[in-house]
Amino acid sequence: MAKGFVVISAERCKGCxxxxxFCPTKVLALASAFNSKGYHPxxxxxxDKCSGCDLCGMYCPDFAIFGARNAR
Amino acid sequence: xxDTLLEVLPEIPEDAHNPVEPFLRMDRMPHIWCPGCGIxxxxxxxxxxxxxxxxxxxxxxxxxxxxxxxxxxxxxxLDSFHTTHxxxxxxxxxxxxxxxxxxVVVYSxxxxxxxxxxxxxxxxxxxxxxxxxxxxxxxxxxxxxxxxAPTTPGTSVTSTAPYGVYEPTFNLPALAEAAGASYVARWxxxxxxxxxxxxxxxMKKKGFCFIEIISPCPTLYQRRNxxxxxxxxxxxxxxxxxxxxxxxxxxxxxxxxxxIVVGKFVDRDxxxxxxxLKAQMVSVLGDRYTEPENSCCEC
Numbered sequence: 001m002a003k004g005f006v007v008i009s010a011e012r013c014k015g016c017x018x019x020x021x022f023c024p025t026k027v028l029a030l031a032s033a034f035n036s037k038g039y040h041p042x043x044x045x046x047x048d049k050c051s052g053c054d055l056c057g058m059y060c061p062d063f064a065i066f067g068a069r070n071a072r
Numbered sequence: 073x074x075d076t077l078l079e080v081l082p083e084i085p086e087d088a089h090n091p092v093e094p095f096l097r098m099d100r101m102p103h104i105w106c107p108g109c110g111i112x113x114x115x116x117x118x119x120x121x122x123x124x125x126x127x128x129x130x131x132x133x134x135x136x137x138x139x140x141x142x143x144x145x146x147x148x149x150l151d152s153f154h155t156t157h158x159x160x161x162x163x164x165x166x167x168x169x170x171x172x173x174x175x176v177v178v179y180s181x182x183x184x185x186x187x188x189x190x191x192x193x194x195x196x197x198x199x200x201x202x203x204x205x206x207x208x209x210x211x212x213x214x215x216x217x218x219x220x221a222p223t224t225p226g227t228s229v230t231s232t233a234p235y236g237v238y239e240p241t242f243n244l245p246a247l248a249e250a251a252g253a254s255y256v257a258r259w260x261x262x263x264x265x266x267x268x269x270x271x272x273x274x275m276k277k278k279g280f281c282f283i284e285i286i287s288p289c290p291t292l293y294q295r296r297n298x299x300x301x302x303x304x305x306x307x308x309x310x311x312x313x314x315x316x317x318x319x320x321x322x323x324x325x326x327x328x329x330x331x332i333v334v335g336k337f338v339d340r341d342x343x344x345x346x347x348x349l350k351a352q353m354v355s356v357l358g359d360r361y362t363e364p365e366n367s368c369c370e371c
């Protein structure tokens with residue numbers, strides 16, 4: 001059971017890759033799919049490892065992702 | 073769009089929302105900044121600092137000048153003012169004098185604050201006006217097409233210096249300290265936690281506070297200098313930055329590819345402008361001095 005989760009607003013993303021690069025547990029990867037503006041948003045590849053630290057949310061220049069800890 | 077993007081993991085609560093949303097005008101998103109521009113990251117940190125410092129948002133105002141960073145005021149969900157080029161600090165000074173209860177934050181870029189607004193900056197620091205200045209330093213005039221700014225490091229190629237910049241640059245923390253600022257710090261957009269903490273300290277500190285945040289400009293600075301994209305800039309910040317809290321600001325000069333000294337350099341207490349004003353008036357006028365009435369409405 002993961003300690004946290006991330007929520008991605010794919011349509012707001014501009015594909016800079018900060019969240020993918022600086023995720024301490026490497027939860028994210030850039031998707032091969034496009035959003036409607038032609039950017040590759042991140043998607044979760046390793047959801048079990050997410051600690052909910054919200055570092056992706058702090059790095060995101062487009063307010064398109066955030067992490068949070070699970071209630072339990 | 074493939075289904076993987078919309079996949080919602082079962083454990084995500086339905087009411088989960090981005091913690092910065094209440095501090096931003098989300099109806100204006102997506103913002104105008106380029107993919108990978110660091111300004112959004114600094115705004116993200118600013119929103120978190122507003123949250124953690126628990127300042128009264130009704131009494132917090134944000135003033136921006138002109139430029140890419142000048143757009144921040146339009147995205148912050150505070151009373152915000154987008155002023156003329158370089159005049160963010162005099163505007164903020166006027167607001168602070170008219171209503172000393174306000175927390176006044178100036179959020180602008182290096183071109184705005186240190187080129188056309190350079191004189192205002194040093195005089196506000198000299199007077200120790202109780203305003204908080206955040207300077208996002210992307211090393212260039214970005215919005216107008218990549219012209220040389222007073223902060224562009226030597227040998228960089230810009231649209232007005234096709235053979236490379238040869239002028240010496242401003243060392244912003246040294247300038248702020250020499251002019252008399254109470255709080256001086258520098259971070260990069262890689263140091264998100266530190267930026268948020270510094271901004272929180274700044275909101276609680278009295279006097280002139282200055283934070284410089286080095287930020288990537290992938291479109292106009294890095295592209296022309298063949299320095300890669302924003303992620304390459306962030307990796308460079310990670311490798312080249314050295315945290316030296318309390319370092320003498322004479323040692324914090326930036327270069328194009330050299331070491332970036334970051335940290336909190338100055339944190340001192342000086343009487344601010346309004347205190348000095350009052351003390352002088354009381355000593356000269358005695359009982360004849362009356363406090364100016366705060367004419368601003370309670371709203």
